[in-house]
Amino acid sequence: NTYDGSNFTNGKAPYSVVGPWSIAGLDKAGIKYQISSIPSINGGTARAFSGVTAVYLNRFAKNKFLAKQYLVEVVQSAAFSKAITTANNSYPANIEAASSIDPNSVAGKFGAYGAVCIPMPNVSEMNQVWTYWNNSFADWASGKAKFGAAMESASKNLNKALGNS
Structure with missing residues (x-):
């Protein structure tokens, strides 16, 4: 059992409890996998921790106006969220971008389980x-x-x- 899922990738474990960060390595290694929720324990919903990526503007920005404009016009856009989702196999927080995610895709499956997760x-x-x-x-x-x-x-x-x- 390793955090990075290497025992699964090396064929030493039948499953791995990891997240979207591991998908690129699995794909590169040609490993076949399925994504599912953590099984129920005693009939209750198993809730994992979820990680969240956020962007902030801090007080040290040299050009706060330009930085804020970039955050509002670029980072908050559906196109930007879709690009991040594609790059990371993660589920977007942007509602417009999320509505276009195939529920059977890697991002869609992680997103569905993420709905019951607890922010880490x-x-x-x-x-x-x-x-x-x-x-x-x-x-x-x-x-x-x-x-x-x-x-x-x-x-x-x-x-x-x-x-x-």
């Missing part, structure tokens, strides 16, 4: 979340622990590491 916090503690998450999956996949026990251990250890227990 932009905090350094997320590194610990991913470490405990990956380790628990590795323990489960290798047979060292049952799935529920691995996740419970990850949760307990993460809370302890973050000072929540």
Whole structure:
């Protein structure tokens, strides 16, 4: 189990929990894949974290008028959003661009699942979340622990590491 999905790409894992950032590598390697939601656990909807790309104008811009004009006229356009979507296999936030996405495309499938996702916090503690998450999956996949026990251990250890227990 690796964050970049290399075990899946190398044929060592039957699936990978990754996002749009991995698609170019899979395509380049000629790997056949399908995109689906994370399976339900105990009948509830499995909700992953989602990443969001944003553009900001900060106070250090030398020409704020030109920068704002670029953001309004170019970055907010449907054409710009479609270009980003094509380049990244991501789902656009621009409503006009989103309406043109094929629901069966890579971007469409990630977009459909993204509707139930939780925005990922932009905090350094997320590194610990991913470490405990990956380790628990590795323990489960290798047979060292049952799935529920691995996740419970990850949760307990993460809370302890973050000072929540």
